[in-house]
Every structure is written in structure tokens, then in C-alpha cells.
Amino acid sequence: MVFNFCTSIKAQKKNVALSPPMGWNSYNCYGMTVHEDEVKANADYMAQNLKAHGWQYIVVDFLWSFDSRSGDPFQKRLKDGSYSPWLAMDQWGRLTPDTIKFPSALRGKGFKPLADYVHSLGLKFGIHVMRGIPRQAVWAKSPVMGTNGITADMIADTNSKCAWMNHMYGLNMAKPGAQEYLNSILKLYAAWDVDFIKVDDLSAPYSIAEIEGYREAIDNCDRDIVFSTSPGATPIYRADNLKQNANMWRVANDFWDEWPAVLQMFNYGKQWEGLGGPGHWPDCDMIQIGKLSKRGPVGPERYSKFTKDEEYSHMTFWTIFRSPLILGGNLPENREQELKLYTNDEVISVNQHGTEPRQLYKTNDAMVWYSHVPDSKDIYVALFNLAAQPHDVDVNFAQLGLKGKVAVRDLWKKKDVGTFKEGYKKTINTHGAALLKLSVLN
Structure with missing residues (x-):
């Protein structure tokens, strides 16, 4: 169909x-x-x-x-x-x-x-x-x-x-x-x-x-x-x-x-x-x-x-x-x-x-979704820990088409996390989540 x-x-x-x-x-x-x-x-x-x-x-x-x-x-x-x-x-x-x-x-x-x-x-x-x-x-x-x-x-x-x-x-x-x-x-x-x-x-x-x-x-x-x-x-x-x-x-x-x-x-x-x-x-x-x-x-x-x-x-x-x-x-x-x-x-x-929400990947322990910020190259990313214990959840920037230095902002905490080049990894509590905004820096 x-x-x-x-x-x-x-x-x-x-x-x-x-x-x-x-x-x-x-x-x-x-x-x-x-x-x-x-x-x-x-x-x-x-x-x-x-x-x-x-x-x-x-x-x-x-x-x-x-x-x-x-x-x-x-x-x-x-x-x-x-x-x-x-x-x-x-x-x-x-x-x-x-x-x-x-x-x-x-x-x-x-x-x-x-x-x-x-x-x-x-x-x-x-x-x-x-x-x-x-x-x-x-x-x-x-x-x-x-x-x-x-x-x-x-x-x-x-x-x-x-x-x-x-x-x-x-x-x-x-x-x-x-x-x-x-x-x-x-x-x-x-x-x-x-x-x-x-x-x-x-x-x-x-x-x-x-x-x-x-x-x-x-x-x-x-x-x-x-x-x-x-x-x-x-x-x-x-x-x-x-x-x-x-x-x-x-x-x-x-x-x-x-x-x-x-x-x-x-x-x-x-x-x-x-x-x-x-x-x-x-x-x-x-x-x-x-x-x-x-x-x-x-x-x-x-x-x-x-x-x-x-x-x-x-x-x-x-x-x-x-x-x-x-x-x-x-x-x-x-x-x-x-x-x-x-x-x-x-x-x-x-x-x-946010536009075009998509699942980036899912395993037994983790899941990542993303969407696009309108009129921008920025991307929203949601990290989920599906495991029964604290677990690292990561996102590879290349999978999102991002190149160069990327600024990461934690939206729930309303604060900038730092600048990263290849990807970002966060330890998330059991059954917890993080919501990020990724911005490519010139």
C-alpha cells in the first residue's frame, strides 16, 4: 500500500x-x-x-x-x-x-x-x-x-x-x-x-x-x-x-x-x-x-x-x-x-x-530516536535505557549525517553538555531517558 x-x-x-x-x-x-x-x-x-x-x-x-x-x-x-x-x-x-x-x-x-x-x-x-x-x-x-x-x-x-x-x-x-x-x-x-x-x-x-x-x-x-x-x-x-x-x-x-x-x-x-x-x-x-x-x-x-x-x-x-x-x-x-x-x-x-521522528536503532538494552529541528541542521535525539540497571547509551554522529564538532545540549536539564566530534555517550539510570539537541559548529 x-x-x-x-x-x-x-x-x-x-x-x-x-x-x-x-x-x-x-x-x-x-x-x-x-x-x-x-x-x-x-x-x-x-x-x-x-x-x-x-x-x-x-x-x-x-x-x-x-x-x-x-x-x-x-x-x-x-x-x-x-x-x-x-x-x-x-x-x-x-x-x-x-x-x-x-x-x-x-x-x-x-x-x-x-x-x-x-x-x-x-x-x-x-x-x-x-x-x-x-x-x-x-x-x-x-x-x-x-x-x-x-x-x-x-x-x-x-x-x-x-x-x-x-x-x-x-x-x-x-x-x-x-x-x-x-x-x-x-x-x-x-x-x-x-x-x-x-x-x-x-x-x-x-x-x-x-x-x-x-x-x-x-x-x-x-x-x-x-x-x-x-x-x-x-x-x-x-x-x-x-x-x-x-x-x-x-x-x-x-x-x-x-x-x-x-x-x-x-x-x-x-x-x-x-x-x-x-x-x-x-x-x-x-x-x-x-x-x-x-x-x-x-x-x-x-x-x-x-x-x-x-x-x-x-x-x-x-x-x-x-x-x-x-x-x-x-x-x-x-x-x-x-x-x-x-x-x-x-x-x-x-x-x-520537531519533524520526521525516526528510530535510529534499538537493542535489548537501549534505544535511540531522533527528529529534525525546523529550518536548521540541528537534530533532536532521545536516548533510552531499556535495561534493568544503569547503562551507557550512545549516538554516533555520522549515522545522523553530522560532521565536524557538535555541541550537545541536555533539554531536560536545560544546560549545555559540551562539544564532541565522533559521537556522544551517556550513562542513563534504569529505565531512564535523556533528550538532547545536537548542533553542528562551523
């Missing part, structure tokens, strides 16, 4: 995600239970501490239409065929925020007041949605906005079901009214001033007709919206379709704070090497650093189980690979060590501006 490496025409037209999106998502620290005041607290923290460094998206993750006090989030049929618990839904079969968790949504206001608050801080607002149409809309035969007599049961594919969330049916995009339903929900999100949607259950298996349907609906909603597909592993042979339709897509299933998951992500990164670019980014999932699982979804409440060196490897790979940087920890509980990781502008520049 021949991949199209140019910038997505649609991304250029919309001017969306021309660099990897940076932000925060509620899932890793609150699961399905996040409340409006907690979203605002994270937005406040971002505005005060992170916005100046490029962080901007605040994303409410899944089940925001569900009253979490109801216990089991998975719907059950009652004797009359209806569903319990009932999700908040409007007359057109479109889910709306639960007003217990999001009280500003009362009186049909939806997420507009919360989006207004986030925008007032100079940030952008996003939401998670599940692929398809609510099963309860199908049961209720909700009319589809923008059609003449078409109802939800006429466009649902009742054989298309999410394996782990039984709220939705897929859409049969060949049916009249299916595209109109997607148009109607994007019209609603645009009215709420949403800037980002993460659409779940799209990528594994890959739902090409629905992905293209969401793209069309976004393009027609008169608002610039980042389109993120989830979860993974997304099939790599769909790369060309993704680059034309999605702004970011998950390369793996949910990532958590275990070192083997980082090692596996290195492998996923190699598979997707060279396929990211302005408007379309392979996504390594949220950053598992800081306070996690305050109320689920995985394991007890904790600060990340990664060692400090593993946190640097985690951040360094997401940075050099140019994955979207979406924080998963509860920001107001950040300590100095988290803040230091998120506010190093020299490091962030590698993610936002």
Missing part, C-alpha cells in the same frame, strides 16, 4: 491540530464520575500553570450523560423494553449532560456553560462520545433531526455493538438519515462550542463508514473541532484513510502506569513511524503521571506507579514521537516533579515542532 504523506487537505482547510494537541482528559483520574467542579478545578490549574507552555484542551471523558449515583453504568432492559438507568437524552435521540454531575446543563443548556467557563480561561473544551446512536433512542423511536419521518430504529445497525459498553448501536451509514443523525449531534456540539471530540469504539474494529460520517458532520458543523478516534490498536493499513479523516488516532488499547506498557508503546511507535504530520497524529494515549484513579477506573487511588526515571522515559518518547500530549492525572494534586515535567519549553518544542 502506498501512503499519502502530505498534510490532510481537510486539516489544512480547517487549520486544526497542525501540531500535536496538548491538554487534559478526565478519564484516568475520575473514570465515569467526573463532576463539573472538578473539571473547572483542572481548567483553573491549567490556565494558571500550563497554558503559557502550550497546554490548552480540557476534555470530559465518558458517560457524562449517566447519573453515576445509579451504580452499574450498563443499561438493562425493563419489562416494557425500555432501558434502566435512562441516560439524559433530548427529543432527537441526542445524549445530553447529566445535570447531577453538570448542574450548569440544567434547562437544556448542555455543555455550553462549562465550555464558556473553559473558554474564559483562554483554553479549549472537549468531550468523549461513543460511536453510533443510543439504544434507548432506538427503543423510543426518536425522530432524526433534519429528516422527514426517519426515526432512530430505522438507521441503527443492531448487530453492531461495542464489546464493553452496551449503551449504543452502530449506525448503518447506507441508510437514509444516518448521516443526518451525525450531522445533528455535531450541530449540537457546535452549539455547545465544543472544540474537541474523542469518538470511542471506532478503531478496533475499524469503522470506516462511521469515521467518514463523523468527518463529514464535523466539516459541515461550522466549527473547528479536533476529531480523535479511540481506542486501539488501530490497524496500520488504514493509515491513509485516517490521515484524510481523523486528527489523531490511538495506536494501542488503554495505556496505564506499568513499565511493560511503555516498552510495548515503543514497538507501536516503530510501526507508525513516519505516518504523523500536520493535522493527523498517531496517539499513544494519555500521559499516566500524577494522581490517578481517584474514583476509578483502574486500580486504587495513587500517584503514578512509574519511577521518576520511567516518567522521564514516558514523557520523552511521547515527545520525540510527536504523540498528542494529553495529561491523565488530577492536575490540582500535581507536585513539583509533575510540574517540572510539563513546563519545560525546550522539551515541549520537540513535540510541537
Whole structure:
């Protein structure tokens, strides 16, 4: 298969995600239970501490239409065929925020007041949605906005079901009214001033007709919206379709704070090497650093189980690979060590501006990736120690096409290391990393 490496025409037209999106998502620290005041607290923290460094998206993750006090989030049929618990839904079969968790949504206001608050801080607002149409809309035969007599049961594919969330049916995009339903929900999100949607259950298996349907609906909603597909592993042979339709897509299933998951992500990164670019980014999932699982979804409440060196490897790979940087920890509980990781502008520049990230080599004990500094002969280089003990990791300048004396700068430490001619070697702690900038001296 021949991949199209140019910038997505649609991304250029919309001017969306021309660099990897940076932000925060509620899932890793609150699961399905996040409340409006907690979203605002994270937005406040971002505005005060992170916005100046490029962080901007605040994303409410899944089940925001569900009253979490109801216990089991998975719907059950009652004797009359209806569903319990009932999700908040409007007359057109479109889910709306639960007003217990999001009280500003009362009186049909939806997420507009919360989006207004986030925008007032100079940030952008996003939401998670599940692929398809609510099963309860199908049961209720909700009319589809923008059609003449078409109802939800006429466009649902009742054989298309999410394996782990039984709220939705897929859409049969060949049916009249299916595209109109997607148009109607994007019209609603645009009215709420949403800037980002993460659409779940799209990528594994890959739902090409629905992905293209969401793209069309976004393009027609008169608002610039980042389109993120989830979860993974997304099939790599769909790369060309993704680059034309999605702004970011998950390369793996949910990532958590275990070192083997980082090692596996290195492998996923190699598979997707060279396929990211302005408007379309392979996504390594949220950053598992800081306070996690305050109320689920995985394991007890904790600060990340990664060692400090593993946190640097985690951040360094997401940075050099140019994955979207979406924080998963509860920001107001950040300590100095988290803040230091998120506010190093020299490091962030590698993610936002480095071009053509590639793996230079990988052994059982070490790995090196590099990318290019725009409008320069300088090169960013990331060194990783994969071994279970401190280990020397080296880079040969000739392999990077560098000749003569080379100045080395340590970006995490924000200091110049020295001048070298043939190469550079650094002893790195167990599971640790270094991020460098190499500059040829005349």
C-alpha cells in the first residue's frame, strides 16, 4: 500500500491540530464520575500553570450523560423494553449532560456553560462520545433531526455493538438519515462550542463508514473541532484513510502506569513511524503521571506507579514521537516533579515542532530516536535505557549525517553538555531517558 504523506487537505482547510494537541482528559483520574467542579478545578490549574507552555484542551471523558449515583453504568432492559438507568437524552435521540454531575446543563443548556467557563480561561473544551446512536433512542423511536419521518430504529445497525459498553448501536451509514443523525449531534456540539471530540469504539474494529460520517458532520458543523478516534490498536493499513479523516488516532488499547506498557508503546511507535504530520497524529494515549484513579477506573487511588526515571522515559518518547500530549492525572494534586515535567519549553518544542521522528536503532538494552529541528541542521535525539540497571547509551554522529564538532545540549536539564566530534555517550539510570539537541559548529 502506498501512503499519502502530505498534510490532510481537510486539516489544512480547517487549520486544526497542525501540531500535536496538548491538554487534559478526565478519564484516568475520575473514570465515569467526573463532576463539573472538578473539571473547572483542572481548567483553573491549567490556565494558571500550563497554558503559557502550550497546554490548552480540557476534555470530559465518558458517560457524562449517566447519573453515576445509579451504580452499574450498563443499561438493562425493563419489562416494557425500555432501558434502566435512562441516560439524559433530548427529543432527537441526542445524549445530553447529566445535570447531577453538570448542574450548569440544567434547562437544556448542555455543555455550553462549562465550555464558556473553559473558554474564559483562554483554553479549549472537549468531550468523549461513543460511536453510533443510543439504544434507548432506538427503543423510543426518536425522530432524526433534519429528516422527514426517519426515526432512530430505522438507521441503527443492531448487530453492531461495542464489546464493553452496551449503551449504543452502530449506525448503518447506507441508510437514509444516518448521516443526518451525525450531522445533528455535531450541530449540537457546535452549539455547545465544543472544540474537541474523542469518538470511542471506532478503531478496533475499524469503522470506516462511521469515521467518514463523523468527518463529514464535523466539516459541515461550522466549527473547528479536533476529531480523535479511540481506542486501539488501530490497524496500520488504514493509515491513509485516517490521515484524510481523523486528527489523531490511538495506536494501542488503554495505556496505564506499568513499565511493560511503555516498552510495548515503543514497538507501536516503530510501526507508525513516519505516518504523523500536520493535522493527523498517531496517539499513544494519555500521559499516566500524577494522581490517578481517584474514583476509578483502574486500580486504587495513587500517584503514578512509574519511577521518576520511567516518567522521564514516558514523557520523552511521547515527545520525540510527536504523540498528542494529553495529561491523565488530577492536575490540582500535581507536585513539583509533575510540574517540572510539563513546563519545560525546550522539551515541549520537540513535540510541537520537531519533524520526521525516526528510530535510529534499538537493542535489548537501549534505544535511540531522533527528529529534525525546523529550518536548521540541528537534530533532536532521545536516548533510552531499556535495561534493568544503569547503562551507557550512545549516538554516533555520522549515522545522523553530522560532521565536524557538535555541541550537545541536555533539554531536560536545560544546560549545555559540551562539544564532541565522533559521537556522544551517556550513562542513563534504569529505565531512564535523556533528550538532547545536537548542533553542528562551523
